[in-house]
Amino acid sequence: MSKAKDDITIDDIFSKIGTYIEDEEQLAIIRKAYLFAKEKHDGQFRKSGEGYIIHPMNVALILTTIYADYETISAGFLHDVLEDCDCSNEELEGEFGSVITKLVQGVTKLSKIHFSTENEYLIDYYKKIIVGMSEDVRVIIVKLADRLHNMRTLWALPEDRQKVKAREALEILAPIAHHLGIHKIKSELEDLSLRYLKPDVFYDIAEKLNKTKIERDQTVYDMQREVSDLLTEHHIVHEIKGRAKSIYSIFNKLDKGKKFSDIYDLLALRILVNTEQECYLALGIIHSKFRPLPKRFKDYIAMPKPNMYQSLHTTVFGIDGYLFEIQLRTHQMDEVAENGIASHWSYKESGGSKPTANLQSTTEQKLQFFKSIIDLSHENMSSEEFVNSVKDEVLNNNIYVFTPKGDVIELPRGATPIDFAYKIHTKVGETTVGAIVNNSIVPLDYELKNNDIVKINTNKNSTPSKEWINMVKATQTRNKIRSFFAKSEKDVYIDRGKYQLEKELRKKKLGISEFFSNSNVEEICKSLNLVDLDDIYLSVGNGKVSTLTVIHVINKEKEQAVPKVKKVVAKNLDADIIVNGIDKVKVNLANCCNPVYGDPIVGYITKGNGIRVHRLHCHNLSMLENRTLDVSWNSNTNKKYLTCILIHTNTLDNHMVDFIQIISMLGINVDGITTMSKTDKIIYEANCYVTGVEQLDKMIMALEKNSYVTKVERAMR
Numbered sequence: 142m143s144k145a146k147d148d149i150t151i152d153d154i155f156s157k158i159g160t161y162i163e164d165e166e167q168l169a170i171i172r173k174a175y176l177f178a179k180e181k182h183d184g185q186f187r188k189s190g191e192g193y194i195i196h197p198m199n200v201a202l203i204l205t206t207i208y209a210d211y212e213t214i215s216a217g218f219l220h221d222v223l224e225d226c227d228c229s230n231e232e233l234e235g236e237f238g239s240v241i242t243k244l245v246q247g248v249t250k251l252s253k254i255h256f257s258t259e260n261e262y263l264i265d266y267y268k269k270i271i272v273g274m275s276e277d278v279r280v281i282i283v284k285l286a287d288r289l290h291n292m293r294t295l296w297a298l299p300e301d302r303q304k305v306k307a308r309e310a311l312e313i314l315a316p317i318a319h320h321l322g323i324h325k326i327k328s329e330l331e332d333l334s335l336r337y338l339k340p341d342v343f344y345d346i347a348e349k350l351n352k353t354k355i356e357r358d359q360t361v362y363d364m365q366r367e368v369s370d371l372l373t374e375h376h377i378v379h380e381i382k383g384r385a386k387s388i389y390s391i392f393n394k395l396d397k398g399k400k401f402s403d404i405y406d407l408l409a410l411r412i413l414v415n416t417e418q419e420c421y422l423a424l425g426i427i428h429s430k431f432r433p434l435p436k437r438f439k440d441y442i443a444m445p446k447p448n449m450y451q452s453l454h455t456t457v458f459g460i461d462g463y464l465f466e467i468q469l470r471t472h473q474m475d476e477v478a479e480n481g482i483a484s485h486w487s488y489k490e491s492g493g494s495k496p497t498a499n500l501q502s503t504t505e506q507k508l509q510f511f512k513s514i515i516d517l518s519h520e521n522m523s524s525e526e527f528v529n530s531v532k533d534e535v536l537n538n539n540i541y542v543f544t545p546k547g548d549v550i551e552l553p554r555g556a557t558p559i560d561f562a563y564k565i566h567t568k569v570g571e572t573t574v575g576a577i578v579n580n581s582i583v584p585l586d587y588e589l590k591n592n593d594i595v596k597i598n599t600n601k602n603s604t605p606s607k608e609w610i611n612m613v614k615a616t617q618t619r620n621k622i623r624s625f626f627a628k629s630e631k632d633v634y635i636d637r638g639k640y641q642l643e644k645e646l647r648k649k650k651l652g653i654s655e656f657f658s659n660s661n662v663e664e665i666c667k668s669l670n671l672v673d674l675d676d677i678y679l680s681v682g683n684g685k686v687s688t689l690t691v692i693h694v695i696n697k698e699k700e701q702a703v704p705k706v707k708k709v710v711a712k713n714l715d716a717d718i719i720v721n722g723i724d725k726v727k728v729n730l731a732n733c734c735n736p737v738y739g740d741p742i743v744g745y746i747t748k749g750n751g752i753r754v755h756r757l758h759c760h761n762l763s764m765l766e767n768r769t770l771d772v773s774w775n776s777n778t779n780k781k782y783l784t785c786i787l788i789h790t791n792t793l794d795n796h797m798v799d800f801i802q803i804i805s806m807l808g809i810n811v812d813g814i815t816t817m818s819k820t821d822k823i824i825y826e827a828n829c830y831v832t833g834v835e836q837l838d839k840m841i842m843a844l845e846k847n848s849y850v851t852k853v854e855r856a857m858r
């Protein structure tokens with residue numbers, strides 16, 4: 142691989158440059174830089190045995206792949222002449238002027254540092270990078286290209302040098318490329334580093350990928366065609382690419398404990414369209430055909446990453462049961478994703494300012510990390526503090542804190558004890574009442590720092606506060622808190638019942654406050670065996686009692702034949718679901734939320750598979766909004782419904798037998814119970830067949846009576 146790339150000629154490089162630089166003067170300067178370097182390096186050879194000029198030529202070629210401007214390419218050719226040749230600053234400046242000379246000087250300064258990942262050298266290195274970048278970010282870009290070519294030819298060095306160089310590339314240069322958004326260079330640096338640092342792992346992954354390649358390629362190709370047809374059908378002009386995962390990214394996932402099969406089963410597509418609107422449009426169309434995996438959708442268009450990356454990410458169940466990771470973005474976003482700040486060379490913004498000025502100002506404006514290091518360099522810090530700050534704030538946005546037992550917990554910078562508590566377990570988060578950091582009590586909005594030891598105090602009866610939503614840092618925590626409030630389903634049902642009743646009363650032109658007078662409420666409760674007004678709302682909201690039944694209690698004289706309505710609609714007595722106005726249609730119950738009789742439900746019109754019925758609050762529905770229709774339960778059904786519940790306990794003692802007994806006592810069939818062990822408790826997942834919400838509620842209540850049960854909830858997938 143690397144040898145073939147070294148067989149380049151100067152004509153190759155110029156034909157590549159010619160594709161995007163037309164200015165004759167600029168081309169002449171590049172050519173002059175090449176000839177100057179060739180002469181200066183004459184007689185020098187690389188460790189690999191080739192003429193030295195091959196190296197600067199390759200650096201220049203790499204720079205053309207990210208559309209570098211003429212000054213940067215010239216500096217690429219010249220980057221080693223000050224260091225290795227008989228050439229002075231004055232001579233260089235006389236020949237090429239101050240801009241190119243400064244670039245070469247900058248690269249030379251960086252090269253003089255004895256690379257090491259030891260702290261004291263890192264300080265120097267980071268400082269140089271900061272200075273280099275604040276003067277001209279192109280210095281760093283040349284340095285990255287320089288290092289990439291050295292990595293490609295690393296085979297020529299002795300093994301111990303290989304490892305040192307590979308580690309530097311992985312720990313210092315790849316993160317810098319990442320933060321500059323230059324994905325192409327970052328990814329290749331990582332793969333090359335892995336190849337020398339862990340050759341057995343590298344070749345093992347490469348071989349496994351190779352073995353399954355044909356099958357995967359075919360599946361990706363088929364999926365690509367289906368998605369393409371779908372988008373064409375909707376008149377969206379697009380380009381689709383199958384996408385190879387880098388070996389390093391697979392290694393990283395394996396390292397985090399994932400199974401190889403889980404990773405390579407995950408196939409990837411990238412879809413490029415013309416406009417931002419089309420990204421969202423295409424996403425909707427794809428989701429309507431291929432079911433998305435819940436919670437895997439990410440919108441980096443609305444919320445770009447700090448390195449300017451923009452894209453929509455989703456994972457769907459594609460053809461042949463394979464999961465597909467799909468990225469959707471515009472051509473311009475793709476350019477930024479591949480080349481980062483360097484993309485400003487190729488995508489010149491209108492307004493006519495010099496692309497280089499743009500590049501530099503983009504660096505300053507958009508790269509948060511760049512700003513933060515500039516700020517850091519002005520503070521008087523000890524060397525060690527400096528390195529730690531740069532590492533944490535710049536190269537890594539996470540902090541690491543400890544549990545009292547010494548387990549390491551990774552959190553985003555700015556995280557609070559609440560984030561920590563939820564990271565331990567949702568139940569811990571939800572019952573948090575206080576926090577102790579390094580033996581002192583701290584407020585819950587305290588900002589955690591690296592190496593803090595965090596202890597959370599909980600109280601079983603405590604629940605989250607809505608204010609927490611603004612106090613937490615991790616998006617994941619925020620979502621969990623939000624879903625806690627959304628999940629107080631009872632409140633949702635009460636609101637819904639109130640709304641339905643009031644709507645119906647207005648329709649019938651009955652006064653609302655008049656209707657719910659104390660005496661009327663009493664009469665309704667007596668007649669329907671309910672407790673109070675909220676209970677009336679709840680019963681309507683969860684579908685146990687219809688609005689008409691409630692109204693009928695008070696209003697029976699005025700409306701005579703109304704209660705027959707249901708029977709009229711329910712012609713088809715076999716069906717357990719009634720679809721308004723449609724007689725014979727295939728209906729099935731969604732297995733993500735498993736609705737049971739009595740649940741508020743909504744139908745979703747599938748493509749060619751009839752109507753799928755979801756619970757009203759199923760989170761999968763939000764994606765499917767405009768293809769839903771009203772459905773209701775047939776009260777004549779006596780079917781049993783599969784439901785899945787999660788029983789949270791606070792102990793490691795196994796209570797499976799107890800649960801089976803409690804559930805069976807209610808006449809409910811248990812289809813299966815599985816356990817999930819956490820560090821200090823067990824959560825049980827039970828599948829049972831119930832006649833409806835009423836029986837289900839009884840079961841949940843019976844389970845919750847046990848002191849070792851902290852919560853019982855219905856599973857939503």
Ligand code: MN
Nearest residue numbers: 196220221287
């Ligand atoms: Mn070099």
